[in-house]
Amino acid sequence: MDKYQINHLRELEAESIYVIREVAAQFERPVMLFSGGKDSIVMFHLARKAFWPAKVPFPLMHIDTGHNFPETLEYRDQLMEKTGSKCIVRLVQQSIDEGRVVEEKGVNASRNKLQTTTLLDALEELKFDAAMGGGRRDEEKARAKERFFSHRDEFGQWDPKNQRPELWNLFNGKKNMGEHFRVFPISNWTEMDVWQYIYMENIEIPSLYFTHKREVFNRDGAWLAKAPFMQLKEQEKLQELDVRCRTIGDITCTGLTLSTANSIEDIIHEVASTRVTERGGRADDKRSESAMEDRKKEGYF
Amino acid sequence: MSGKDSGYLDMELLRFTTAGSVDDGKSTLIGRLLYDSKAIFEDQMEAIERASERIGGEEVNLALLTDGLRAEREQGITIDVAYRYFATPKRKFIIADTPGHIQYTRNMVTGASTANVALILVDARHGVLEQTLRHAYIASLLQIPHVIVCVNKMDLVDYDEAVYDKIKTDLEGLSSKLSVKDIRYVPISALKGDNVVDRSSRMDWYQGPTLMYLLENIHIGSDINHDDFRFPVQYVIRPQSKDFPDYRGYGGRIASGDIKVGDRVAVLPSGFASAVKSIDLFDESLEYAFAPQSVSITLEDDIDISRGDMLVREGNGPQVGQDIDVMLCWFNERKMVPKGKYTLRHTSMEARCMVKEVNYKMNINTLEKNKEDKEISMNDIGRVTLRTTKPLFFDSYTKNRTTGSLILVDEATNETVAAGMIV
Numbered sequence: 001m002d003k004y005q006i007n008h009l010r011e012l013e014a015e016s017i018y019v020i021r022e023v024a025a026q027f028e029r030p031v032m033l034f035s036g037g038k039d040s041i042v043m044f045h046l047a048r049k050a051f052w053p054a055k056v057p058f059p060l061m062h063i064d065t066g067h068n069f070p071e072t073l074e075y076r077d078q079l080m081e082k083t084g085s086k087c088i089v090r091l092v093q094q095s096i097d098e099g100r101v102v103e104e105k106g107v108n109a110s111r112n113k114l115q116t117t118t119l120l121d122a123l124e125e126l127k128f129d130a131a132m133g134g135g136r137r138d139e140e141k142a143r144a145k146e147r148f149f150s151h152r153d154e155f156g157q158w159d160p161k162n163q164r165p166e167l168w169n170l171f172n173g174k175k176n177m178g179e180h181f182r183v184f185p186i187s188n189w190t191e192m193d194v195w196q197y198i199y200m201e202n203i204e205i206p207s208l209y210f211t212h213k214r215e216v217f218n219r220d221g222a223w224l225a226k227a228p229f230m231q232l233k234e235q236e237k238l239q240e241l242d243v244r245c246r247t248i249g250d251i252t253c254t255g256l257t258l259s260t261a262n263s264i265e266d267i268i269h270e271v272a273s274t275r276v277t278e279r280g281g282r283a284d285d286k287r288s289e290s291a292m293e294d295r296k297k298e299g300y301f
Numbered sequence: 302m303s304g305k306d307s308g309y310l311d312m313e314l315l316r317f318t319t320a321g322s323v324d325d326g327k328s329t330l331i332g333r334l335l336y337d338s339k340a341i342f343e344d345q346m347e348a349i350e351r352a353s354e355r356i357g358g359e360e361v362n363l364a365l366l367t368d369g370l371r372a373e374r375e376q377g378i379t380i381d382v383a384y385r386y387f388a389t390p391k392r393k394f395i396i397a398d399t400p401g402h403i404q405y406t407r408n409m410v411t412g413a414s415t416a417n418v419a420l421i422l423v424d425a426r427h428g429v430l431e432q433t434l435r436h437a438y439i440a441s442l443l444q445i446p447h448v449i450v451c452v453n454k455m456d457l458v459d460y461d462e463a464v465y466d467k468i469k470t471d472l473e474g475l476s477s478k479l480s481v482k483d484i485r486y487v488p489i490s491a492l493k494g495d496n497v498v499d500r501s502s503r504m505d506w507y508q509g510p511t512l513m514y515l516l517e518n519i520h521i522g523s524d525i526n527h528d529d530f531r532f533p534v535q536y537v538i539r540p541q542s543k544d545f546p547d548y549r550g551y552g553g554r555i556a557s558g559d560i561k562v563g564d565r566v567a568v569l570p571s572g573f574a575s576a577v578k579s580i581d582l583f584d585e586s587l588e589y590a591f592a593p594q595s596v597s598i599t600l601e602d603d604i605d606i607s608r609g610d611m612l613v614r615e616g617n618g619p620q621v622g623q624d625i626d627v628m629l630c631w632f633n634e635r636k637m638v639p640k641g642k643y644t645l646r647h648t649s650m651e652a653r654c655m656v657k658e659v660n661y662k663m664n665i666n667t668l669e670k671n672k673e674d675k676e677i678s679m680n681d682i683g684r685v686t687l688r689t690t691k692p693l694f695f696d697s698y699t700k701n702r703t704t705g706s707l708i709l710v711d712e713a714t715n716e717t718v719a720a721g722m723i724v
Contacts, residue, residue, distance in 0.1 A: 003591075004522065004525075004527055004559065004591045005313065005522055006593075006594065007310055007311050007312060007313065007314075008312045008313060008314040008392075008393040009310060010594070011314045011593060012314070013595070014554060014593050014594050014595040015593075015595075017554075017595040018535070018554040018595050021535045021536040021552050021553075021595075022535065024536055025535060025536050025608055025649070048583070049582065049583040050536075050552065050595070051536075051538055051552070052538075052581070052582075052583045052584065052597070053538075053540045053542070053544065053545045053548055053550075053581075053584075054538050054539060054540035054541075054542070054545075054548075055540070055542075137384045137386070138384075138385075138386045141383075144383045144384050144385065145381050145382070145383055145384075160381065161381070163381060164716055164717045165407055165408075165410075165411045165632050165717050165720070166411060166717070167410065167411055167414040167415075167706070167708055167717075167720045168414045168415060168702065168703065168706045168708075168720075169415075169554070169703070170646045170647075170706065170707070170708045172646065172708065172710055172715070172716075172717045174644070174710055174715035175715055176715065187384070188384070188386075188395055190386045190388070190393075192388065193393070196310055199310075200310055
């Protein structure tokens with residue numbers, strides 16, 4: 001590469017930093033959603049780069065379903081302490097206790113969908129006007145249509161058929177009172193880009209992404225982790241296997257990958273040779289063909 | 302992979318746009334590029350197979366891969382720009398896949414605005430159509446640096462060289478009217494795979510590269526303007542902390558050109574001059590930086606600078622003015638209001654503007670200028686003069702895609718209603 005060339009990761013980084021700064025400049029009360037997964041970790045890293053040596057000029061927020069892997073929460077708290085950042089936590093359990101949502105029943109019950117209400121309530125309560133998320137267009141077909149700056153009406157809904165055109169790098173964050181924006185700074189990153197960037201920048205990630213022994217059971221072809229709130233069906237048996245997370249979501253719907261990948265390099269190799277998408281193990285997307293689109297319209301991340 | 306300098310991390314990023322309707326084989330072509338570069342995963346393939354069966358198609362319909370919304374799948378049409386990603390060992394690609402059915406201009410302009418390359422598909426059986434002309438015109442208007450014309454469905458014309466030559470000659474005649482810098486032609490069959498990734502054995506008469514070879518090797522290093530340093534200030538970074546009590550950095554993305562520590566710069570609009578003290582990116586200090594990097598720049602002197610201001614090299618400034626001539630593409634169902642007032646966004650600056658005059662409307666089917674009918678409605682393109690409330694620092698769009706572009710926002714609905722290329 002010549003003197004005036006940057007590689008694809010540096011170009012994506014420059015684009016994402018630009019988007020994050022634009023959010024800080026155009027909105028009064030932005031917030032960055034943080035789940036403890038690799039995408040939000042990378043997004044937060046980019047935010048720190050965007051404002052260094054100043055602190056990130058907006059808080060983080062975690063919508064906690066109460067069904068997290070304990071390692072995720074541990075990682076989150078350590079990261080906040082290390083970087084001197086603030087993370088607001090809102091609990092889905094509280095939305096349940098207050099009767100705002102009703103817990104799903106049955107063996108496949110998940111709090112994934114319930115998060116939307118907790119999120120929208122939190123945005124309204126804390127008067128956030130822009131919420132940045134780590135969604136990527138390559139993750140899912142409805143997300144492939146998403147803008148960087150995605151307008152939400154006063155009900156937090158997305159209207160995919162009537163999105164604002166987005167040209168060059170001119171982002172239009174204008175809105176009426178009560179409306180807000182979702183912003184996706186790493187829209188153009190693929191799963192591989194995220195891993196290569198973590199490698200290049202030497203970013204620390206939760207231990208869940210590396211191989212470890214865990215008690216798991218198989219449901220509909222996906223390996224799920226044993227947890228106190230997971231009910232097993234009759235024929236499902238626990239086994240201890242070498243697994244790792246390819247994505248981190250709720251324990252209830254995050255499929256684990258059988259893997260012995262022990263380093264970021266191993267993971268990059270594994271991602272390069274895999275033939276299944278990363279959300280292929282996510283039960284929440286398999287509910288129907290437009291599961292993601294339907295959830296997004298209601299205000300999901 | 303052996304280390305941080307491995308080839309993996311040394312890929313270039315190429316953005317390209319494809320335009321056209323389902324009939325010309327665009328979805329099949331994208332499907333083939335994704336499939337042959339192994340960017341389609343098994344679970345995606347299974348989902349498409351299931352969906353194809355349900356709508357009763359005989360073959361697996363690769364178009365379903367790109368049609369992401371429920372309404373699109375139900376109606377079999379594409380509504381919005383969809384972004385697709387794939388990589389080969391040489392490059393990472395971002396495809397802005399734009400539909401042809403409705404809101405044609407709006408979507409193609411959107412997809413084209415950031416593209417290095419435009420793929421234009423021509424059905425070998427039908428030759429150059431009005432639609433082809435529209436594609437070429439928009440590629441030229443948006444100054445996409447490279448255009449690749451894929452003469453598709455060569456299998457349906459018996460791989461006949463004469464058919465390809467005729468199309469090529471017809472388009473070469475037209476391209477003299479357009480300002481496309483680099484135009485290439487490839488005869489392909491997306492369905493059979495001829496000349497897409499692998500060289501066709503059925504067209505010995507064609508000695509040129511395959512489509513994938515072009516995508517992987519077209520030189521894009523010169524697409525960015527490397528001559529004129531333009532740095533729109535996006536965000537002022539002031540930590541006011543114990544460790545950095547006096548740090549005052551200007552955060553932004555270099556729009557064009559390059560800059561080194563020590564270089565003399567001028568600040569617009571104030572006109573004050575200073576020198577670059579440091580160029581920072583996180584805890585890393587850079588000796589020099591260039592477009593399209595995002596950095597933070599500090600200056601030797603304390604000058605009042607805020608968002609919307611611009612740093613340029615001393616002695617090489619942009620144009621400054623309040624009467625701006627633009628080629629305007631209108632995107633909204635609400636027509637452009639003559640003498641109407643709109644919010645304008647240009648680099649990191651926001652201003653208000655009035656539509657002072659419509660000079661002509663472009664007939665994009667014939668490339669003729671219409672000076673009689675000056676009503677600009679959805680999907681129209683016209684040459685318009687805008688009067689802004691404060692001066693813009695701009696270059697012509699042909700010189701600089703960043704400082705030469707702007708959007709208009711409707712003050713009542715907040716919608717982005719138009720895109721402008723400064724003449």
